[in-house]
Amino acid sequence: MVYKKKKVIVVGGGFAGLTAAHRLLKENYEVEIIEKRAVFGGKWSAWKDASGDWIETGLHVFFGAYEEIFDLMKELNIYDRIHWKEHVLTYTLDAGERFEFRTIKLPSPFHLLPTVFKNHYFNWMEKLSLAKALGPILFGSRRYYDEQDKITYQEWHRKHGIADKMLSKMFLPMTLALKFLAPKDIAAKIVLDVSGTFLRKNSASRIGFLKGSPDQHFTAPLLQDIVNRGGQVVNEHKLSKVNLNSDDSIASLLVETPDGKQITKTADHYLFALPIHNLQKVMPESWLKYSYFQGLKQIKSVPVVTLHLWTDKAITDINNIIFSPDGNIPVYADMSLTTPDYQLKEQSRFQFVVAPADELIDLPDDEIVSHVWRGLQGIFPETAPKAQITKSVVVKVPRSVYWPAPGTDKFRVPQKTPVKNLTLAGGYTKQRFYDSMEGAVRSGNRAADAIIAAHKIE
Numbered sequence: 001m002v003y004k005k006k007k008v009i010v011v012g013g014g015f016a017g018l019t020a021a022h023r024l025l026k027e028n029y030e031v032e033i034i035e036k037r038a039v040f041g042g043k044w045s046a047w048k049d050a051s052g053d054w055i056e057t058g059l060h061v062f063f064g065a066y067e068e069i070f071d072l073m074k075e076l077n078i079y080d081r082i083h084w085k086e087h088v089l090t091y092t093l094d095a096g097e098r099f100e101f102r103t104i105k106l107p108s109p110f111h112l113l114p115t116v117f118k119n120h121y122f123n124w125m126e127k128l129s130l131a132k133a134l135g136p137i138l139f140g141s142r143r144y145y146d147e148q149d150k151i152t153y154q155e156w157h158r159k160h161g162i163a164d165k166m167l168s169k170m171f172l173p174m175t176l177a178l179k180f181l182a183p184k185d186i187a188a189k190i191v192l193d194v195s196g197t198f199l200r201k202n203s204a205s206r207i208g209f210l211k212g213s214p215d216q217h218f219t220a221p222l223l224q225d226i227v228n229r230g231g232q233v234v235n236e237h238k239l240s241k242v243n244l245n246s247d248d249s250i251a252s253l254l255v256e257t258p259d260g261k262q263i264t265k266t267a268d269h270y271l272f273a274l275p276i277h278n279l280q281k282v283m284p285e286s287w288l289k290y291s292y293f294q295g296l297k298q299i300k301s302v303p304v305v306t307l308h309l310w311t312d313k314a315i316t317d318i319n320n321i322i323f324s325p326d327g328n329i330p331v332y333a334d335m336s337l338t339t340p341d342y343q344l345k346e347q348s349r350f351q352f353v354v355a356p357a358d359e360l361i362d363l364p365d366d367e368i369v370s371h372v373w374r375g376l377q378g379i380f381p382e383t384a385p386k387a388q389i390t391k392s393v394v395v396k397v398p399r400s401v402y403w404p405a406p407g408t409d410k411f412r413v414p415q416k417t418p419v420k421n422l423t424l425a426g427g428y429t430k431q432r433f434y435d436s437m438e439g440a441v442r443s444g445n446r447a448a449d450a451i452i453a454a455h456k457i458e
């Protein structure tokens with residue numbers, strides 16, 4: 001078996017694009033990556049601010065269920081940069097109330113038993129209502145999950161008689177953490193499918209944090225490997241137009257340079273690893289005759305805000321991810337505890353996911369900070385009132401991950417497209433882990449597989 005050396009242009013330097021580039025270089029392809037921003041890593045990027053602090057696009061954690069991202073990290077010799085945390089999910093509520101979900105080392109599904117028995121926050125009727133509904137979550141067939149794409153998670157929850165308190169106190173922060181969407185705005189399928197993945201295997205929901213910034217501890221080693229293998233890496237260049245041949249295949253790309261010039265780029269094959277809204281912007285009209293692209297046009301994206309907040313005193317001692325159903329900080333962490341490079345002495349350095357963000361994203365930064373700060377006073381009534389904010393940075397992403405609204409899953413597509421020299425990658429393309437770090441890496445691997453298969457010659 002031989003492979004003919006071909007050139008692939010990868011557009012989009014997030015983890016889907018970078019993974020695909022890495023794979024293709026290993027298969028002896030010539031690869032050029034074009035990224036519009038100064039930094040690589042896309043939704044999982046980081047940059048230093050004027051005072052030298054790393055600012056991240058958003059709070060990112062690994063789950064034990066991930067596989068292909070770990071394979072990539074092991075290959076790059078950076079797997080040890082993940083710091084695994086105690087296997088417990090802590091919920092923090094208004095007026096300082098708390099509850100936890102802990103799992104133990106028993107074969108699935110028995111590892112979940114303490115979760116049901118030991119939790120003191122929900123009463124027995126409420127816990128029983130959830131226990132009765134666990135069957136379809138744990139043992140649902142793929143077909144069953146697919147059918148649940150027609151309804152919202154809130155509808156599914158109520159249809160199965162699960163207590164409403166579990167919806168507002170347990171599932172609300174979960175779906176907001178998962179896709180920054182409330183249970184009424186997200187399809188039941190993704191919630192059940194992801195919950196099933198996490199619940200079936202004991203270690204699947206274990207959470208890990210990177211040692212420090214993703215830029216330093218993942219993107220940089222990955223980019224270095226790409227460059228070492230001969231890959232060309234071009235940042236601050238934006239794909240602005242796709243020129244076509246008469247058969248709808250790509251003739252060339254028009255790319256905008258930092259000084260506003262348009263240059264033309266050509267290759268044997270093109271891989272677009274763009275967020276869905278950016279893909280929609282550059283998709284030529286004539287591709288809309290294919291149902292593949294018609295569906296992609298329908299997919300929307302979710303807004304999200306991240307708040308980085310430094311305080312002069314330590315507010316929490318929880319060295320893990322933290323959930324909260326009250327207010328607009330469904331998931332957060334004190335990075336000064338979770339992330340060794342961000343360690344501070346007796347101070348906190350929070351990273352909050354602020355969601356749902358549709359009503360908050362247009363507020364001035366100081367109003368967002370005040371809103372979150374007020375919520376934090378209620379969650380930590382003992383410590384927060386004694387602390388002062390020393391620094392805050394707001395990062396707004398108006399279109400982040402794709403929106404898994406009911407009826408959207410049918411629009412997700414395989415990486416191979418009807419256009420003969422185009423392949424797609426990204427969380428919205430089909431793979432089991434949706435729009436996540438693992439999903440991005442998987443989609444990059446599947447896209448590389450599709451390109452390699454297309455060019456394989458006997």
Ligand SMILES: Cc1cc2nc3c(=O)[nH]c(=O)nc-3n(C[C@H](O)[C@H](O)[C@H](O)COP(=O)(O)OP(=O)(O)OC[C@H]3O[C@@H](n4cnc5c(N)ncnc54)[C@H](O)[C@@H]3O)c2cc1C
Pocket residue numbers: 011012013014015016017034035036037040041042043044057058059060061062237238239240273274275278304306353397400401425426427434435436437438439440
């Ligand atoms: C706040 C937040 C928190 C998250 N937390 C987690 C988490 O804890 N765990 C988890 O697994 N996942 C998490 N995710 C999801 C995860 O970040 C994404 O699923 C993943 O990074 C998507 O990677 P991607 O390569 O598909 O897309 P992207 O990262 O969006 O990469 C696409 C790239 O294309 C570039 N681009 C766009 N238009 C053009 C153009 N015209 N020309 C050239 N380049 C262009 C962009 O600049 C970007 O770099 C989170 C996401 C967000 C927003």
